[in-house]
Amino acid sequence: MRADARRNRELMVAAAAEVVAEQGAEASLEEIARRAGVGSATLHRHFGGRVALLEAVFESSIAGVCARAEELRDHPEPLQALTIWLHGMVGHIATVHGLGPALVMSAEHGSQCHVRIRSAGRLLLERAQADGSVPADVDISDLLTLINGVALASGQDADRAGHLLDLVIRGIAPAQA
Amino acid sequence: MRADARRNRELMVAAAAEVVAEQGAEASLEEIARRAGVGSATLHRHFGGRVALLEAVFESSIAGVCARAEELRDHPEPLQALTIWLHGMVGHIATVHGLGPALVMSAEHGSQCHVRIRSAGRLLLERAQADGSVPADVDISDLLTLINGVALASGQDADRAGHLLDLVIRGIAPAQA
DNA sequence: AGAATAAGTGGGGTGGCACCCCGGTTAACT
């Protein structure tokens, strides 16, 4: 990959992050190209479609989430560690609001960044399961899909998302199995 | 309202339901108008924008859901009644797939149909709470937003949506309060 | 260093979309 191409790619991802944060995931790709200072053709050549671009944006913002999972590995309370991490995830998704819908789709295509999040989260989930706090039949994919849904349905309201997540963790009808 | 206007309105809602079921909520409004056999201007005059049209579609498909809530009023097991109804809701949302995102927005605008669903569901929820099956701090709005999120995140996969709903009802970490 | 080459670029074109204007049409009422 040529140096200028890489530089342009980074400009575009940065511009996309900026515009998406302002206008949501439906923002005009031309506007993004304009703000990155490149032609729209360049953007379309680098990223086949909108989804690929959004994935790149998301990917560039994931490092922190994965690092946080790493830190929480050694938390004395596995369930609490998982809970904290899930809250962080929901908050993160709400922060990059609007990316959500596109990412549900990309999850089905097994995108790279989802694999990374999944393995980061699996660690915490399995610790909580070994501990007996979480039933063994809970799957990391289900969990991630669920928090995605929570973040999605809450729009940009991070507090509401956090509250709904608490509900999900505790359960609507916790007394029953 | 003139007879022809009403007739056209019904044609458009029917066409919209059809096209949305096929292509999702992002379907072309012109395609909908085309299939309804009216000009696109007519569609735009009747429904200011896409959301209003989708609301009309959703509204026309709600009667069944509300009726079901009415039936379940007298179910001997309040929690089971609520659970059955929620599953029905998720299935219904999955059926009219793609309407979801638009309806999250319209919920914020307090649309008519949401009010109706809310009051239908509140009945079942309150019965389950009086029974002690569901904690008192669970809110009907939270519940509906949550199942909306579940349906949203599951895409068109109704089985997956049902599974995730079970998880939500039971809770990720049911042992803890 | 300079030439050859392959990768990268963006102006401009195409087709489709949401949304609107306005002259013709038609239902409803007298």
Add this chain to the structure above:
DNA sequence: AGTTAACCGGGGTGCCACCCCACTTATTCT
């Protein structure tokens, strides 16, 4: 039957995603 006001849809505008192709530029080889 005649009047009126509501309704209709062809066609226009401006924006968008996406693509083609002649031009530019980094890289490589001698």
